Amino acid sequence: MAQVLLGINAYHADSSACIVVDGELVAAAEEERFRRLKHWAGVPTQAIGYCLGEAGVGLRDVDHVAINRDPASSFRRKVAFAIRRRPSPRLVLERLKNARAWLDVEDMLRQVAEMPEHREGGPFAGTVHRVEHHLAHLASAFYASPYEEAVAVSVDGFGDFASTAWGFGRDGALSLDGRVYFPHSLGAFYQTITHFLGFHHYGDEYKVMGLAPYGEPTLVDELRRVVRLLPDGTFELDLGFFRHHRVSTAYQWANQTPQVDGLYSDRLATLLGPPRQPVEELTQHHKDIARSAQAVYEEAFFHLLNALHERYGCDSLVVAGGCGQNSVANGKIYERSPFARAYMPPSPPDAGGAIGAAAYVWHHVNGGERVTIGSGAFLGPSFDEQQVAALLRAEAEALEAAGASVTQAASSEELCRRVVDALAAGRVVGWFQGRMEWGPRALGNRSILGDPRRADMKQILNEKIKRRESFRPFAPSILRSEVGEWFETDDDVPYMSKVFAIREDKRSQIPAVTHVDGTGRLQTVEAGENPLYHELITAYRDVTGVPMVLNTSFNENEPIVCMPAEALDCFLRTSMDVLVMNDFVVERPETTNG
Secondary structure (H helix, E strand, O other), rough: OOEEEEEEEEEOOOEEEEEEOOOEEEEEOOOOHHOOOOOEEOHHHHHHHHHHHHHHHOOOOOOOOEEOOOOOOOOHHHHHHHHHOOOOOOHHHHHHHHHHHHHHHHHHHHHHHOOOHHHHHHHOOOOEEOOHHHHHHHHHHOOOOOOEEEEEEEEEEEOOEEEEEEEEEEEEOOOOEEEEEOOOOOHHHHHHHHHOOOOOOOOOOOOOHHHHHHHHOOOOOHHHEEEEEOOOOOOEEOOHHHHOOOOOOEEEEEEEEOOOOOOOOOHHHHHHHHOOOOOOOOOOHHHHHHHHHHHHHHHHHHHHHHHHHHHOOOOOEEEEEEEHHOOHHOOHHHHHOOOOEOOOOOOHHHOOOHHHHHHHHHHOOOOOEEEEEEOEEEEOOOOHHHHHHHHHHHHHHHHHHOOOEEEEEEEEEEEHHHHHHHHHOOOOOEOOOOOOOOOOOOOOOOOEEEOOOOOOOEEEEEEHHHOOOOOOOEEHHHHHHHHHHEEEOOOOOOOOOOOEOOOOOOHOOOOOOOOOOOOEHHHHOOOOOHHHHHHHHHHHHHHHHEEEEEEEEEEEEEEEOOOOOHHHHHHHHHOOOOEEOOEEEEEEEEOOOO
16 A cells, blocks of 8 residues: 655745655645745645645545644743743744644644545544754755755744754765754845845845845945854844844734735844835845845855865755745855755745655655655646646637637647747747646746847836836746856756856847846756757757747746636736647737737
8 A cells, every 4th residue: 555645834934735655756836826825824725635636645545744843843942032032922922823833733634634625535544743844944955856965954034943954964864963043044134134125025035136236235344244154154143133033023824925024123224224115216225235135145155055064075065945045146156165066956945845844754754765756846737638628618708809819739849839930039928838846936837938039028028927127037948958058057957046157158149038247047958857848948949049948937926827727817917929738829919029
């Protein structure tokens, strides 16, 4: 009988679930993709339901549940902090309430079993395992990596009373050897600067990272007072600039998009000037703050990495945690540390903790066996030709009203040729194929594609589809075999986890994916990982001489689309030119983009 393990990230942002059957990772998905609310926090009932369905099992068939949180972790430190710091009663009550939710996992699973869509599966009767938050992060990176041994680092906001942790993986065994504890956190520092700059939505830190190249590091000395480096390779915050450690900062998690406010104190405004309001124009001063914050984050990050390399003497590194998405810093690892190899999983933030907890528990209940990650990032739902055809028939009137035609390609060669022709004409193409990606990046199955050669493609995408800040860059998906010719690296970057410089003589050829500082957050594409996407980019190269396409997530200020109906809805409500779903091509009349 198959052994089944369910991994869950719940009661926190980016709630998610995954399922492992006989040592193979079968499915994983974030709850936001089903709920259609970014970073949705709560119990991931729909993600759990998807995973169970994909594995063909019910809750009663699940032998183990792994949760990426252990409220008992660092208990003495929590008590000591409460006695010494005397945080507000509201903050203490919020933390206790959250801890109780994690302790009642069995009750959560009983609630899931009683839902109509899960009732036939019967109640859960297996064993619950609570994995310390950062150990789950370390496991999500190490067990998915190609390395037999590696230094493992988690850099995050907070989880289980710590913000940063490190350890070592070798031959399947993984240790957690040290931590930086609450209230000191590089994630909290970056989030606070994000709020200070007027980006108040949860997860907006990537906007600061995208804004930073437009600024100058003129405020680095000031921000070094906020983040201080310690001799052992760690860091500490000057807590006088923050509020998260002493008062409730309005964290709201339950069954909604997370909301966070009130992170910085008045002292930060004294240091940096008045905080920007969301409606205010971005000035050069704001851009300089972003650049300086990125520089100070990098100083602390590489201070830690260099100390860990000296400690462990290993040249392989794996990185997870929310700050594992700082692709700019990740791209400088080889330049600013002795590490020769670095891996980030498809989902470094808390969603990835579901896989990490599952992989860690599987290793321990099965005598050191390592989970097979198999399908990489493509772990979500897929839809066959019949499902897509039924949707297009049902929406025939809406398509006719939009002036859109529907045809079906006879082969992948014809499909790729038609898409290449559209891209070369400056048209915007929605590309919906196969299984949905796991993690925050669109990697060629739920993507919007454009011509990287067009200097006006950023403007076209922002006006037609994305409706977002103009300073944010778009990413290139490049054939793996061509990376060294176009970028100042020859690294594997399958999950858009690193930013590298584009070769200077190539930048003018691909202005749409070249950021203001001459860099690009590349995605390397191999035929074995995504055959159809690789075929498309190859066909584009054969026509244009450029072995990459512009790739951005298939959404419009919402979670990445999951189902065909969401892709079609995004096509109809925006000015997207072409929508490709499996073999079907939905096309508006040509415009003057070309």
